[in-house]
Amino acid sequence: MAEPLIRPVLVFLALVIGCGVLIAATAALTRERIEENRAQRFLATLTELTGSAAAAADVHWNGDTALICPDRAVLRGRVRGYGGDIHWLAAADLDPDAPVLTRLRITEHQETPGIADFLDRPDRGWLASLRQRDAAAIAQVDAVSGATITSRALTRSLSAAFARPALTKPACPP
Amino acid sequence: MGAPSSVGAASGRELPRNTLLAGITRRNPAWVQLLGLCPLLAVSNSVVNALALALASAAVLVGSNVSIAALRRFIPEFVRLPAFVLVVATFTTCAVLLMEAYAFDVYLRIALFVQIIVTNCMILARAEQFASRRPVLPSLLDALGTAAGFALALLALGAVREALGQGTLLAGLDLLLGPAAGDWAIRLTPDGTGLLIAALPPGAFLIAGLLLALGNAIRNRRRSP
Numbered sequence: 001m002a003e004p005l006i007r008p009v010l011v012f013l014a015l016v017i018g019c020g021v022l023i024a025a026t027a028a029l030t031r032e033r034i035e036e037n038r039a040q041r042f043l044a045t046l047t048e049l050t051g052s053a054a055a056a057a058d059v060h061w062n063g064d065t066a067l068i069c070p071d072r073a074v075l076r077g078r079v080r081g082y083g084g085d086i087h088w089l090a091a092a093d094l095d096p097d098a099p100v101l102t103r104l105r106i107t108e109h110q111e112t113p114g115i116a117d118f119l120d121r122p123d124r125g126w127l128a129s130l131r132q133r134d135a136a137a138i139a140q141v142d143a144v145s146g147a148t149i150t151s152r153a154l155t156r157s158l159s160a161a162f163a164r165p166a167l168t169k170p171a172c173p174p
Numbered sequence: 175m176g177a178p179s180s181v182g183a184a185s186g187r188e189l190p191r192n193t194l195l196a197g198i199t200r201r202n203p204a205w206v207q208l209l210g211l212c213p214l215l216a217v218s219n220s221v222v223n224a225l226a227l228a229l230a231s232a233a234v235l236v237g238s239n240v241s242i243a244a245l246r247r248f249i250p251e252f253v254r255l256p257a258f259v260l261v262v263a264t265f266t267t268c269a270v271l272l273m274e275a276y277a278f279d280v281y282l283r284i285a286l287f288v289q290i291i292v293t294n295c296m297i298l299a300r301a302e303q304f305a306s307r308r309p310v311l312p313s314l315l316d317a318l319g320t321a322a323g324f325a326l327a328l329l330a331l332g333a334v335r336e337a338l339g340q341g342t343l344l345a346g347l348d349l350l351l352g353p354a355a356g357d358w359a360i361r362l363t364p365d366g367t368g369l370l371i372a373a374l375p376p377g378a379f380l381i382a383g384l385l386l387a388l389g390n391a392i393r394n395r396r397r398s399p
Contacts, residue, residue: 008250015245015257019264026268030275037278113216113286114375 045105049074049091064161067170071095072102075167079157082149084110086119090158092167098134099167101158116150126151135162190315197319203296204327205389210296213287214328215378219339222346224332225325226280230269230288232321235297236314237265242305243313249306258301259292266292279349296324334381337362339373 046056050068059066059074066074073092078085087108092099104127106119118126126144133141139159144151188196203209210231217227238261242249249257270288273281281288291297300320305313337343341363348356371377 008253011248011250012253012257015249015260019260022264023267023271026271030271033275034271034278037274041278041282 042107045089045107046074049089049103049105063166065164065166067094069170069172071169073099073167073170075161075164077157077161079153081109081111081153082116082147083112086111086150086154086157088154088158090161092162094167094169096134098136099162100132100134101130101138101162102132104130104158106154111147111150116147118144118147119150130155130158135159138162190312193312193315194319194322197316197321198323198326201320202323202327203299203320204324205386207296207299209299210294210324211382213290213294214324214331215375215382217284217287218328218331218335218378219373220336220342220346221329221332221344222280222350223284224328225347226273226277226284226350227287227291228321228325228328230273231291231294231297231324232318233269234262234265234291234294235300235321235324236317237268238262238297239300239305239313239317240310241265242301243308243310246306254306255298255302258298258306262297262301263292277350296320330385331378331382334385335372335377338369338381339371339377340368 043053043056046059047053050056050059050072055068059068061076064076068074071094073094075090075092076088077090078087080086085108086106089105089107090101091103093102103122105122106127109116109119111119121127126141130138130141136159138155141151141155143155197203199206201207204211204214213227213231218224238258241261242258245257245261266289269291270281270285273288274285300316304316308316333343336345341361343360343362344355345359347358348354369377372381
């Protein structure tokens, strides 16, 4: 009974190996370009946040915070949403007593398409309502109905990040 | 639904030209067999998205049909379905990687739907009904025909939905075909006057239903002189 099974199993294994080789070859061929695409996209988002390509290229991350002279900062964070991790990038104005959020971009998410589409529209709707708020004010923004887990996760993560003590004006050369 | 799923499967030999055309007309995967509707309805909100998914589906379909036809004598009967799914999944993964490398902006918009090509029953159906029983060349023609039929359905739906929903045609094609295609965009109505429902998923169902009815009406008219 075991005898006739060997050939089909071997054939199937050979097929698995063949498919694996094909995928590995494609992955090796495309890896460099994909990483370049991702890095470029990250830099483009950073440019939007800092306002200039020169500032974006000059960002030095210290943990998840990068201070920019004279009184700004860029923050990055990741929080578990409804469908997976939500990655965000935010620009902060350090001039007021408590740092306020000036711009926000969601760089990566796996939330339900259609329901969480507001994450892809940084300048309209709910995401825009988070602007000009400090940590305490962000925590008080109402969640989006129908996407409570998504929006709560985001306000919690942003609020915690903006309350970080590291977020003070950098010592800048005159 | 009443889709005759075995159309052409048991009809023995057919001419190469007929194999090619059948995929577009007689056994069009979307309009006649109603297969692959999930990506069809989800992605067809603009021509550029539709075209990208059509190209990716075509690549997977051709790759899987040809390799399954080539391997058909070696694949044991009782593991054929896992084997087919494995082959389809391999080509889908490759298509996803290639798209992420060479059409990154479009990939960001429709990534999920390119990934689920692997579960597109249209592709598995062609593997099981056609490629696993025929030589490589007819399988290639069948794949090309079926892919063309799927592409036509996608593009028709994409064009109607883009025109109604956003008031444009061919917008954003430069994301896929290079900067020269950026000028092809046609603005039909002023910005912001689109019919929102056409761009949203419910509109996809409505418009697909209407196009399907139109296709049936044309077929019925032809049949009854």
